[in-house]
Amino acid sequence: MLHPDWLLDPRLDSPRDELASCFPVAFQLARTVFSLIIINKAGGLIYQREFQAGLRKLSTNDYLVLAGTFHGVHAITRSITPKLPLASNTSPAVSSPGANTPTTGYSYPNPGTPASGLESLETEKFRLTCFQTLTGTKFLLFTDPTSGTVDTVMNKVYELYADYVMKNPFYQLEMPVRCEAFDRHLGAWLRGRT
Amino acid sequence: MTVYSFYIFDRHAECIYKRRWLPRPASLKSPGGPELGQTMRTGDDDAKLVFGTVFSLRNMVRKLGGEDDNFVSYTTSQYKLHYYETPTNIKFVMLTDIKSPSMRIALQQIYINLFVEYVVKNPLSPVEHPGGLGVNNELFEESLEQFVQTRVLA
Numbered sequence: 455m456l457h458p459d460w461l462l463d464p465r466l467d468s469p470r471d472e473l474a475s476c477f478p479v480a481f482q483l484a485r486t487v488f489s490l491i492i493i494n495k496a497g498g499l500i501y502q503r504e505f506q507a508g509l510r511k512l513s514t515n516d517y518l519v520l521a522g523t524f525h526g527v528h529a530i531t532r533s534i535t536p537k538l539p540l541a542s543n544t545s546p547a548v549s550s551p552g553a554n555t556p557t558t559g560y561s562y563p564n565p566g567t568p569a570s571g572l573e574s575l576e577t578e579k580f581r582l583t584c585f586q587t588l589t590g591t592k593f594l595l596f597t598d599p600t601s602g603t604v605d606t607v608m609n610k611v612y613e614l615y616a617d618y619v620m621k622n623p624f625y626q627l628e629m630p631v632r633c634e635a636f637d638r639h640l641g642a643w644l645r646g647r648t
Numbered sequence: 649m650t651v652y653s654f655y656i657f658d659r660h661a662e663c664i665y666k667r668r669w670l671p672r673p674a675s676l677k678s679p680g681g682p683e684l685g686q687t688m689r690t691g692d693d694d695a696k697l698v699f700g701t702v703f704s705l706r707n708m709v710r711k712l713g714g715e716d717d718n719f720v721s722y723t724t725s726q727y728k729l730h731y732y733e734t735p736t737n738i739k740f741v742m743l744t745d746i747k748s749p750s751m752r753i754a755l756q757q758i759y760i761n762l763f764v765e766y767v768v769k770n771p772l773s774p775v776e777h778p779g780g781l782g783v784n785n786e787l788f789e790e791s792l793e794q795f796v797q798t799r800v801l802a
Contacts, residue, residue: 531722
């Protein structure tokens with residue numbers, strides 16, 4: 455028999471809170487995701503879902519426009535990467551205006567990593583994290599600006615996409631994602647309940 | 649922290665000021681030379697691409713976050729772009745390295761302490777800048793140079 459006091463224990467009032475206390479970090483990260491957008495390699499919107507209110511709702515057409523615009527902007531942000539001329543030790547520090555001839559070589563600010571497009575965008579109300587796969591598909595995650603890194607969430611979303619969309623034999627590549635299992639697992643993971 | 653470039657756009661999408669800083673050669677630092685290395689005017693294309701980017705992103709952010717939302721900065725694997733827009737739609741854009749902290753306050757200071765003081769309050773400075781006639785003001789350029797320098801060294 456259960457003691458009545460146990461039933462009144464505030465710590466056990468819902469299974470969800472119990473879950474949250476077991477995995478505080480994962481739960482906190484997952485809590486702040488507003489919405490997810492997936493853009494195919496041609497700039498078409500293939501998935502859009504809202505998990506929490508916080509952003510304004512747009513019409514389907516507006517989301518399509520947004521996906522296309524972002525696709526273009528993403529490419530431009532990569533092309534405006536500052537190019538640093540390779541510092542040659544022989545060039546004089548005090549240069550005449552005529553010395554501004556284009557140098558033959560240049561390097562990027564972080565030579566170790568390839569130039570990428572926009573990876574994270576911050577505004578006053580939300581943060582947008584963009585992850586581009588090797589095949590060109592882009593995952594856009596809209597989260598709370600105060601939350602920390604969303605790498606964990608992004609990796610999990612990608613994993614779910616690989617498992618339930620790419621492995622679905624009926625899914626046509628580059629077409630809108632209509633996979634019930636993907637929806638279900640994504641919702642379960644991001645909302646912290648089944 | 650390194651500042652790569654700085655742009656000002658007026659409300660007619662005209663680039664009225666641009667400046668690019670190149671890092672000084674690592675081995676050579678002559679005492680008489682300019683501290684930040686030589687400056688160089690970039691082609692017009694860069695400014696147009698930067699404007700297109702911030703314009704599109706601003707509109708996107710306003711659609712999603714509401715009219716009072718504004719985008720602050722974005723980061724790629726190579727650089728970070730900071731953005732500040734005044735109530736009169738003058739846009740200040742700065743490109744820095746990715747480790748730099750938020751430059752929103754700095755851009756605001758450039759607007760209030762330098763742009764308003766030296767450009768707006770200058771009776772000889774044109775209000776509109778048609779046809780790519782930019783801000784041509786020694787006092788502004790010098791103090792901007794100084795401002796960025798103190799930021800870089802800080």
